[in-house]
Amino acid sequence: xxxxxxxxxxxxxxxxxxxxxxxxxxxxxxxxxxxxxxxxxxxxxxxxxxxxxxxxxxxxxxxxxxxxxxxxxxxxxxxxxxxxxxxxxxxxxxxxxxxxxxxxxxxxxxxxxxxxxxxxxxxxxxxxxxxxxxxxxx
Amino acid sequence: xxxxxxxxxxxxxxxxxxxxxxxxxxxxxxxxxxxxxxxxxxxxxxxxxxxxxxxxxxxxxxxxxxxxxxxxxxxxxxxxxxxxxxxxxxxxxxxxxxxxxxxxxxxxxxxxxxx
Numbered sequence: 001x002x003x004x005x006x007x008x009x010x011x012x013x014x015x016x017x018x019x020x021x022x023x024x025x026x027x028x029x030x031x032x033x034x035x036x037x038x039x040x041x042x043x044x045x046x047x048x049x050x051x052x053x054x055x056x057x058x059x060x061x062x063x064x065x066x067x068x069x070x071x072x073x074x075x076x077x078x079x080x081x082x083x084x085x086x087x088x089x090x091x092x093x094x095x096x097x098x099x100x101x102x103x104x105x106x107x108x109x110x111x112x113x114x115x116x117x118x119x120x121x122x123x124x125x126x127x128x129x130x131x132x133x134x135x136x137x138x
Numbered sequence: 139x140x141x142x143x144x145x146x147x148x149x150x151x152x153x154x155x156x157x158x159x160x161x162x163x164x165x166x167x168x169x170x171x172x173x174x175x176x177x178x179x180x181x182x183x184x185x186x187x188x189x190x191x192x193x194x195x196x197x198x199x200x201x202x203x204x205x206x207x208x209x210x211x212x213x214x215x216x217x218x219x220x221x222x223x224x225x226x227x228x229x230x231x232x233x234x235x236x237x238x239x240x241x242x243x244x245x246x247x248x249x250x251x252x253x
Contacts, residue, residue, distance in 0.1 A: 047253065
């Protein structure tokens with residue numbers, strides 16, 4: 001295989017787990033890219049992709065829990081992972097501070113995901129070598 | 139860094155168009171050059187006189203009318219899509235311009251995004 005210079009990647013996931021293939025395709029890419037020596041700048045969840053960051057995801061015991069699998073990968077590789085705040089609040093994904101701000105009864109953001117604005121994505125577009133989008137199925 | 143965001147789905151049917159607009163406005167807020175291209179059923183975002191209140195949604199027309207003020211450089215309307223929907227330029231928002239979508243158009247941008 002031809003050797004190439006290491007690149008930095010941002011992965012944008014906008015398809016939800018269990019209704020699209022987007023999160024697992026993105027994870028397969030992330031593992032392959034890091035194994036090949038490339039860098040992951042950030043994972044950014046947008047649109048329905050924010051459902052990946054719900055700590056309440058409870059997969060049947062004989063299926064993969066994509067939230068836990070992604071969280072393990074993010075922790076192992078120390079990859080920053082942002083959940084778009086506007087997408088998250090609309091879809092009921094809240095961290096502790098948003099729970100308090102909107103006086104909801106619970107928070108459910110899985111660790112190590114963080115809630116922030118599209119500014120993180122803009123920064124990635126400006127600085128990463130490549131920004132890849134993993135979309136929901138048509 | 140020059141970004142083109144493509145919207146090819148009809149307004150109000152799903153949230154991808156609205157979230158594409160959010161991306162465009164965010165880029166503009168950070169002074170990054172950004173344009174929007176409306177293709178296929180997405181051309182209907184540019185129609186005058188949208189009245190989505192009866193289905194409980196906010197008008198995208200109002201957002202788009204303000205786009206140039208907020209720094210979105212172009213609202214590009216695919217002329218083939220306009221023709222398919224029998225829309226003429228005077229039926230579209232004043233800031234819209236008709237373009238022929240060819241590979242050269244995409245090559246003007248560093249990033250092309252379509253949700």
